[in-house]
Amino acid sequence: MRRGRRDVPSRRWVATLLLPVVLLGLGLSAWGAAPVPTQAGVHASSGPASSYGPSTSATVLFGTVASSETGETWTAQEVGPSLALAPIAITPFRLDAGLPLNLSTAASGGAPPYTFQWSGLPGGCSPVNRSAFSCRPSTPGNFSVLVSATDAVGGSSTSGPVTVVVHRDPRMGIVSTTHAVLSVGGTVALTATVYGGDGPGGWVWSGLPSGCATANSSRLSCTPTAPGSFSAHVVYTDLAGASVAGGVAVQVVQGPTVASFTASPSPNTTLSTPLTLTVSVVGGAPPLTYAYAGLPAGCSGANTSTLACTPGAAGYYTVRVTVTDADGEVASGALPLEVLKPAPSGNGPLGGLAPAAYVLFGLAVALLLVVVLVFLFRRRRSMTGGATDAPTPPASPAHSATPDPTWAAPAEDGPSPPPSPERDVPEAGAPATPAPSPPPPRRPPVALPPPAPLAPPRGDSVCVVCGGYGQIDSETGKYYCPRCDRHY
Numbered sequence: 043m044r045r046g047r048r049d050v051p052s053r054r055w056v057a058t059l060l061l062p063v064v065l066l067g068l069g070l071s072a073w074g075a076a077p078v079p080t081q082a083g084v085h086a087s088s089g090p091a092s093s094y095g096p097s098t099s100a101t102v103l104f105g106t107v108a109s110s111e112t113g114e115t116w117t118a119q120e121v122g123p124s125l126a127l128a129p130i131a132i133t134p135f136r137l138d139a140g141l142p143l144n145l146s147t148a149a150s151g152g153a154p155p156y157t158f159q160w161s162g163l164p165g166g167c168s169p170v171n172r173s174a175f176s177c178r179p180s181t182p183g184n185f186s187v188l189v190s191a192t193d194a195v196g197g198s199s200t201s202g203p204v205t206v207v208v209h210r211d212p213r214m215g216i217v218s219t220t221h222a223v224l225s226v227g228g229t230v231a232l233t234a235t236v237y238g239g240d241g242p243g244g245w246v247w248s249g250l251p252s253g254c255a256t257a258n259s260s261r262l263s264c265t266p267t268a269p270g271s272f273s274a275h276v277v278y279t280d281l282a283g284a285s286v287a288g289g290v291a292v293q294v295v296q297g298p299t300v301a302s303f304t305a306s307p308s309p310n311t312t313l314s315t316p317l318t319l320t321v322s323v324v325g326g327a328p329p330l331t332y333a334y335a336g337l338p339a340g341c342s343g344a345n346t347s348t349l350a351c352t353p354g355a356a357g358y359y360t361v362r363v364t365v366t367d368a369d370g371e372v373a374s375g376a377l378p379l380e381v382l383k384p385a386p387s388g389n390g391p392l393g394g395l396a397p398a399a400y401v402l403f404g405l406a407v408a409l410l411l412v413v414v415l416v417f418l419f420r421r422r423r424s425m426t427g428g429a430t431d432a433p434t435p436p437a438s439p440a441h442s443a444t445p446d447p448t449w450a451a452p453a454e455d456g457p458s459p460p461p462s463p464e465r466d467v468p469e470a471g472a473p474a475t476p477a478p479s480p481p482p483p484r485r486p487p488v489a490l491p492p493p494a495p496l497a498p499p500r501g502d503s504v505c506v507v508c509g510g511y512g513q514i515d516s517e518t519g520k521y522y523c524p525r526c527d528r529h530y
Contacts, residue, residue, distance in 0.1 A: 125152025125193045127201035132187075136240040138209045138282040139182050143167065145189075146174030147201050152193030162187045164208050179208040182238075212239025212280050214288040219274070221368065223293045224266065224327040228369030230254075231263040232274055234288055239280035249275045251294050266294040298326025298367045300375035310380045313356055317341070319349040319363075321375065326367035333364045338381050353381040 128148035137143055143164070149156045160169040165181030173191075188202040215235030224230050234245070247256040251272045254264030260278075275289040302322040311317050323330060334343035340354025359379040366372050512523040520529040 123151035125156070125191060125197040125199045126150050127189065127191050127199045130187060130189055130202050130204045132204060132206060134282065136209070136280075136282045137179065137207065138211050138238070138240055138280065138284045139166075139179055140211055141178065141282055141284065142176055143179055143206070143208075144174070144176045145187065147189050147191075149173060149191045149193075149199070152191075152197040152199070153195045155194060157192045159190050159192075160187065161189075162203060164206060179206075182208045182210040184208075209240045209280075209282065210238030212241075212243070212278060212284050212286045213237045214278065214286040217274070217276060217288040217290040219290050219292055221327055222291065223295060225295055225297045225325065225367055225369045225371045226266060226269055227297070227371065228327055229263060229265050230292060231261065232276075232290065232292075233262075234260045234276045234278065236260070236278050236280075236286060239278070239284060239286075240282040241280050243278055243280035246277045246279075247274065248277075249273045249289070251292055266292075269294045269296055295327065296325040297369075297371035298330065298365050298373040299324045300363065300365060300373050303361075303363060303375040303377045305377060305379060309378060310382065311353060312382045312384045313354065314352060314384070316350065316352050319351075319361065319377070321347045321363050321365065323347070323365050323373065326365065326371060326373070327369045329368055331366045333366075335362045335364075336360050338379065356381045356383045 126149070128150075131144075131146045133144040134141075145160070145163075145167075147158075149158075156173075158171050158173055160175075162185055163169060163177070164179035164183070164185045166179045167177035173189075185206045185208065186203040187206050188200060190198060190200040192198045213236065215237055217232065217234045219233075220231045221228060230251070232247070232250075236243075245258050245260055247262055249272055250256065250262075250264065251266035251268075251274075252270065253267035254262070256262070270293075272292045272294065273289055274292055275287065277285055277287045279285040300321060301324045302320075304320050305311070306318040306320065319334075321332060330347075332345050332347055334349060336359055337343060337351070338353040338355055338357065338359050341349070341351035343349070357380075359381065361377045361379050362374060363377075364372060364374045512521055512525075514520070515522040515529065518529060522529050
């Protein structure tokens with residue numbers, strides 16, 4: 043009995059302890075069913091994952107909700123994942139200054155509307171409050187671009203940075219050629235230089251000489267096949283689509299030809315007289331190279347079209363010149379050259395005159411000599427004819443018409459011996475010797491009058507036959523010419 047009575051108070055005590063516990067559990071269950079306030083009025087809850095941000099959704103309190111405890115009313119709205127931004131997209135990938143640049147991103151999650159802020163943009167691009175925009179960069183270089191977004195409740199997200207490379211606009215430099223003028227068959231190389239641009243780009247050549255074809259290269263080499271004037275043109279287009287152009291003039295000529303090869307003052311010159319050789323060339327690609335051969339002594343070859351020298355040896359020469367142009371084309375020419383010894387400078391009246399004067403003087407002397415000879419011949423003939431035609435003087439009375447048979451002309455070598463008074467009488471008994479026949483009569487010589495002497499030329503005059511000066515010899519009284527050592 044006592045044991046049972048003691049158990050009754052213990053059950054009451056247990057019930058008294060359990061009742062507050064049960065009431066506390068019910069209260070906690072009711073409190074858990076109500077929204078739990080979080081930071082910034084956002085209540086965390088589970089939701090689907092976002093592709094750009096965290097997989098946690100959020101409940102934002104925009105108003106009041108009925109509460110029996112506080113008597114307030116709140117309005118709840120589910121906004122999904124938190125704010126996130128997509129990577130920045132750049133088009134075109136390659137860009138030159140001045141060309142359009144497109145930038146874009148995408149925002150998701152959070153509470154729209156969103157606010158965008160761009161930074162690190164190239165020069166010429168201004169930041170805008172948009173997720174996508176276009177601009178034209180004006181400053182070349184490398185730029186690090188960022189974009190950040192903020193939602194309506196202050197949530198933020200950032201994308202980037204991404205590098206934007208802006209190249210300079212392509213600019214054509216000098217288009218050069220190895221030969222501005224070349225001969226047919228030579229080789230020409232054309233070279234173009236481009237600064238800036240997004241390369242490597244493409245090359246297109248046009249207006250090339252005959253026999254040359256275009257190539258996708260900044261350097262073009264070819265061999266022209268026909269002469270003419272050409273304007274080579276090249277266009278370069280970079281990977282961003284910007285194009286620049288340039289050009290150069292090329293002239294193609296025929297190979298060199300020696301048009302003339304002359305000597306001045308004449309190809310017939312004398313020793314110690316300055317001589318100038320001149321070569322005229324048509325065609326050929328400059329620079330031209332000149333080489334001489336066969337020059338007289340005293341003349342040295344040189345790489346020039348005009349060669350001046352003074353010959354130092356007489357003789358006949360054939361001077362040759364060889365002309366080579368820049369492309370290796372060769373032309374040649376020849377010039378006959380005669381170098382004479384100078385005429386002796388005597389003391390006569392023509393001492394230092396030109397050869398033509400000697401020719402004229404020789405003709406004058408010859409004409410004068412002919413006139414003198416004709417005059418002498420006619421004078422001699424007239425004198426001989428006068429002596430023959432002169433009348434015979436009358437016979438002397440001492441002489442008979444019949445000549446004396448005993449007379450004989452005295453010998454020219456000496457006087458004749460006197461005749462013997464006695465005649466030769468033959469001896470007795472000896473045969474008689476016939477008397478010698480007398481010599482035929484001889485006609486006595488006729489005395490001719492002496493020829494009239496020619497008046498000697500005056501002193502210091504010109505000798506008639508051999509030329510030069512002469513004078514009257516005081517001993518003989520005749521005209522003496524020292525040059526031919528004769529008296530006239």
